[in-house]
Structure formats: structure tokens, C-alpha cells
Amino acid sequence: MQVSVQTLGHVYPGQPQAVEAVRAVDLEIEAGEFVALIGPSGCGKSTLLRILAGLVTPTQGSAQINGYSPVQAAAEKQIGWLAQNPALLPWRTVRANVALAQQINPQNSRTLTPPAELLQMVGLSDFSDAYPLALSGGMQQRVALARTLALGAKVWLMDEPFAALDELTREILTRELLEIWRTLRPTVLWVTHHILEAARLADRVLVMTPRPGQISAEVAIDLPRPRDETSPEFIRIVGELRGHLGVPVSGGGGHEKC
Numbered sequence: 606m607q608v609s610v611q612t613l614g615h616v617y618p619g620q621p622q623a624v625e626a627v628r629a630v631d632l633e634i635e636a637g638e639f640v641a642l643i644g645p646s647g648c649g650k651s652t653l654l655r656i657l658a659g660l661v662t663p664t665q666g667s668a669q670i671n672g673y674s675p676v677q678a679a680a681e682k683q684i685g686w687l688a689q690n691p692a693l694l695p696w697r698t699v700r701a702n703v704a705l706a707q708q709i710n711p712q713n714s715r716t717l718t719p720p721a722e723l724l725q726m727v728g729l730s731d732f733s734d735a736y737p738l739a740l741s742g743g744m745q746q747r748v749a750l751a752r753t754l755a756l757g758a759k760v761w762l763m764d765e766p767f768a769a770l771d772e773l774t775r776e777i778l779t780r781e782l783l784e785i786w787r788t789l790r791p792t793v794l795w796v797t798h799h800i801l802e803a804a805r806l807a808d809r810v811l812v813m814t815p816r817p818g819q820i821s822a823e824v825a826i827d828l829p830r831p832r833d834e835t836s837p838e839f840i841r842i843v844g845e846l847r848g849h850l851g852v853p854v855s856g857g858g859g860h861e862k863c
């Protein structure tokens with residue numbers, strides 16, 4: 606297993622009350638698998654992802670990435686991370702932002718893809734000399750994606766990376782990301798609170814309960830991508846996810862977020 610989690614729990618100490626964010630999560634993800642983790646806001650999704658990225662030390666249980674502890678895996682640059690905020694350096698060009706990741710993390714044992722090629726993969730070849738603040742939110746997130754790809758990590762932890770974008774940009778980026786995933790075949794854990802996005806992307810969707818987050822259901826999706834969202838099977842899966850999340854069935858086509 607490339608990602609493995611045993612009875613993981615996390616309590617944030619706090620005044621006046623501690624917050625139990627995650628409880629007793631067990632999780633196994635195979636190499637090359639695309640897993641979505643879905644649950645309501647505040648249920649502990651980001652906490653789980655931050656633990657896997659080595660950014661938060663869990664108060665219970667343990668996790669391994671490629672057999673390493675999350676902190677070791679992060680130090681070995683085995684983890685690619687993408688979140689809502691692209692966090693680009695505004696004084697560096699697009700190309701220089703992507704190149705920086707490779708300059709400050711020289712990986713002798715790995716063949717790294719040149720920045721120009723990475724920018725081509727995310728459709729930004731014509732903007733490599735632009736500065737981030739001159740770009741739209743969607744384009745900035747493409748730069749952040751190229752930077753995530755820059756170190757060739759085999760495990761991608763994605764925390765609602767497209768949630769701040771408008772729906773159309775989000776759909777386009779999601780489709781392009783699937784193409785990149787098909788080419789590179791990393792292992793992905795994709796956090797979202799968007800039911801349709803999870804159904805579009807994942808081989809398997811894990812459903813989290815409200816806080817403290819526990820995994821309450823798992824839905825496998827064995828449909829070819831890009832998925833036909835009008836097919837009876839896709840609609841059935843969206844309905845099943847809505848049911849697990851306790852979202853009322855409205856007949857509105859399943860476009861609402863939970």
C-alpha cells in the first residue's frame with residue numbers, strides 16, 4: 606500500500622475546549638489509485654490530509670507513505686501538495702516559481718521534468734514570463750499544479766485545490782488534471798466537499814461524518830473517464846453519495862455542494 610493509516614485520531618488542544626477533529630480513521634490506498642475524501646465543512650478532512658503531509662502530528666494512531674512516516678516522506682519529497690491557495694511568489698515569473706521548487710530541492714536520484722515541459726502540461730507555455738498577479742485565479746492554480754509536479758512525487762495530497770474557482774474553470778481544470786493523472790499515474794487523495802467533483806474523479810470515494818471525522822462509507826466507482834454525467838450509473842452513484850452525506854434528494858441534477 607502506498608498510503609496506509611491506522612486508527613488515526615487527532616485532538617487539537619484548546620481553551621476552553623479541546624477540539625476532536627478526526628477519530629479512528631483506517632485507510633489504505635494502492636499505488637496509482639485516485640481516492641476522494643468527502644465530508645461536510647469542518648469535519649476534519651484537512652486535518653487528516655495535514656497529518657499525511659507531515660504538517661500535523663496525530664494524537665492517536667499512525668500513518669505511512671511508501672512505508673515512511675509522513676515527516677520522513679515529506680523530507681524525501683515523496684509528497685506533492687496542492688491546496689486552495691496557490692501561494693506563489695509574486696516577484697518571480699511563472700517559470701521561476703516552478704523552477705524554484707527544483708532549485709531548492711535538488712533530487713539526485715530522480716529525473717525531474719524541465720519547467721518548460723511542466724508549463725506545457727498545464728497549458729501555460731505562453732505565460733512563462735508573466736508574473737503571478739497578472740494571471741487569473743485559475744491560471745495561478747495551474748502554476749501551483751506545475752510546481753506540485755516539479756518534484757515528481759508519486760503521492761499527491763490535494764486539499765480542495767479548485768474550490769475557490771468559478772464552476773466552469775473548476776470543471777476545465779478538473780478535466781485537465783485527470784489527463785495529467787492518466788499520464789503520470791500518481792496516487793491521489795483528493796479532499797472535497799463537492800459531490801459531483803468526487804464522482805467525476807475518483808476510483809473510490811470515502812465519506813466522512815461530521816466532526817469528529819470518521820469514515821462512514823466507501824463507494825467504488827468503476828466507470829471510464831471522462832465520465833458521462835448523464836449515464837444512469839453516474840446518476841445512481843451521485844445519489845448514493847448524497848444519501849451517505851444526508852443531503853436531501855431534490856431532483857435538481859445533483860449539482861449542489863453538500
Ligand code: ADP
Binds near residue numbers: 617625626647648653
Ligand atoms: P475540514 O477540512 O473538513 O473543513 P478541518 O480539518 O479544517 O476540517 O477542521 C476540523 C475541526 O478542527 C474544525 O472544527 C476546526 O475548527 C478545527 N481545527 C482545525 N485546525 C485547527 C487548529 N489548528 N487548532 C484548533 N482547531 C482546529
Ligand code: MG
Binds near residue numbers: 647650651652764
Ligand atoms: Mg478543509
